[in-house]
Amino acid sequence: MEDYAASFWIYIGVMSIFVCGAVKKFLTSHIGAMPSVLAWLCATLLVERLCVLCMPAVLARLVLCVSCWLYFTWATHKPSLPVEGKVVFITGCDSGFGNATAKRLDAMGFEVFATVLNLEGEGAKHLRRVCSSRLTLLQVDITQPQQVEQALLDTKAKLGMRDLWGLVNNAGLCVNIGDAELSLMSNYRGCMEVNFFGTLSVTKTFLPLLRQSNGRIITISSPSGEQPFPCLASYGASKAALNLFINTLRHELKPWGVKVSIILPSGFRTGQSSNTEYWDKQYKNLIQNLPPSLLEEYGEEYLLETKELFQSYAKTATEDLSPVIDTIVEALLSPQPQVRYYAGPGLYIMYFICSYLPLCFGDKFLQKLFVKKKLLPSSLRKHKELSLNNNNNNINDMNKSNNSFTKIIN
Template sequence: MEDCAVSFWIYIGVMSILVGGAVKKFLTFQIGAMPSVVAWLGATLLVERLCALCMPAVLARLVLCVSCWLYFTWATPKPFLPVEGKAVFITGCDSGFGNATAKRLDAMGFEVFATVLNLDGGGAKHLRRVCSSRLTLLQVDITQPQQVQQALLDTKAKLGMRDLWGLVNNAGLCVNIGDAEFSLMSNYRGCMEVNFFGTLTVTRTFLPLLRQAKGRIVTISSPSGEHPFPCLASYGASKAALNLFTNTLRHELEPWGVKVSTILPSAFKTGQSSNTEYWEKEYKNLIQNLPPSLLEEYGEEYLLETKELFQSYAKTANEDLSPVINTIVDALLSPQPQVRYYAGPGLTLMYFICSYLPLSISDRFLQKLFVQKKVMPRALRKQQGLSLNDNNNSIKENMNNSNNNSFTKIID
């Protein structure tokens, strides 16, 4: 009888630990954490069944000890590594994630090397005003190998005998407002030059310092590099190349003790994304350079709707950059950083649908998630006998719907 009473209370303790751990993981749920969540649920079910069979008190105590060990090993977050003496190099700090990361890391006590395109620009002036003397601003266009090499020399001169702990590859470019067929080749090349080749150049240049420190490489990528978002072919292709390079690098640098992490943000208001003049300029450039035959087949109203959709999504993007900045800090200071971080709302659902549901469902989901186009290309409308007025009304209706749609859109 006494053994049964002891077993009962131990059963309550074990189930509280396991269920509490499972709930905690669900509250911070990410697709990358799926195996550990499943493991917790499996362990909870197994212990529940054992306890239902009135296990002996000795066995119940053993299960309690194992459960406590698992809880404190898996569920309790490890303390961050100390910041003191650590230096980090960050690209693309004129605005957005880079600017916010430079400020956060400087406030934490890091020695920050922040690259900007314009040393006299608003972003650089803001960093000089709010950051400490530890922060060093460097003018670097990452598509220019000579400037990257000079940045390495300047960084080494400032560090002296000290190590470079981290590299944050943040600089990126998205210049696309249309379908893959009529997107300008300059857009494809521009995205590849900055997002892939530029990041590749910086990473290779600074790798000797990072290997010496057994440090960290943190790269800001995009879900569009893993999923086929309509109208983001040039940007997505460059990020896909970047993702493969980063994953390969992660395997190769493991023996050196260098940790490599990739961050995949959801929709945030960064860079030129909320600049109306920027979108107008890109649209006019597209119209002027598009072959007349292709413009006739798609129709200017089709291109106009796409531009309006991009502007609408940019206006409703999240202005709070802290989810991304927090993951950067975790990747730099966690004893065991994650290989992939999903930063921002909506990504868990999107990755679950795209990873586990049939292709027909995931394709339809992506089409509805990003560009809810109403206007058909002009050539297709002629085949179906639709008038231009019908589609002009569709444009207005689509704009109203997109403004009322609060679901997360994926564009960096």
């Protein structure tokens, strides 16, 4: 009887540890870590079956000890690396994530090299005003290789014998406000130049410093590089190329001890996204440069609705950038940073739907989540109206024929 009671309480202890561990992993993990969560749940089920099959008390105690070790090894928070002496290079600090990250890291004690497009712009002035003397501002257009090389020389000169710990690839561009067919080739090229080739240039240029320090590369990408968001073809294509490059780099840099992470943020209000004049300018540029035949097929009303939907989405996006900034800090200081981080609301459910449910569910979800179009292109509307009129005429002709047939019978 006593052995049974001991086994029962050991069983309760083991199951409590495994269930609590699984719940904690589910609550704190990202969708990308789903396999580890499933593995934990499978281990829980295995232990439960073993205990049900009257596991001997000695073996049950051993399983309890192993369970405790696994729980405290995998499920508990690991201490962060020290900040002291760490130097980080960040691109795109005029506004948005880059500006906020530079301020946060400077306040934490990092030495920060922050690139801006304009040293006399509002973003640069703000950083000078609020940050310490540890922060260095560099004027860099990442699409210009000469400026990137000069930034490397300036950074090495100031570093001296010290190492560069981290590179945060943040600079990016999104100029798209229309369907893939409507997007101008200049939009595709512009996004690729900044988001892919610019980031590629910076990463390759600074890699020797990062290999020397066994440092970190953190790249801000986008879920649109993995999911087919409507009206984001040019931006999404550039981010998809970036994702593949960074993931390949991650494999290749493992022997060098350089850890590589990608951060995928949800919708945030950054840069020009809430600027009405910016969207009006993009819309006018699109109207002026579209071929007349294509503009006629889609119609100005369709394009105008798309622009207004983009503006509305930007206005409702959150201004609190802390989920992304916190993730960047974690990727810089975690002893074992994750390969992928999902930062912001709504991403977990989106990736779950798009990854594990049938394709039609994912497509519907993305359409409802982002650009909720109501208008059809002009040509489709006319075709639909014509079909409706033809159907009505056919119904009227049938009614007339029935009436005539009735009169003849009578």
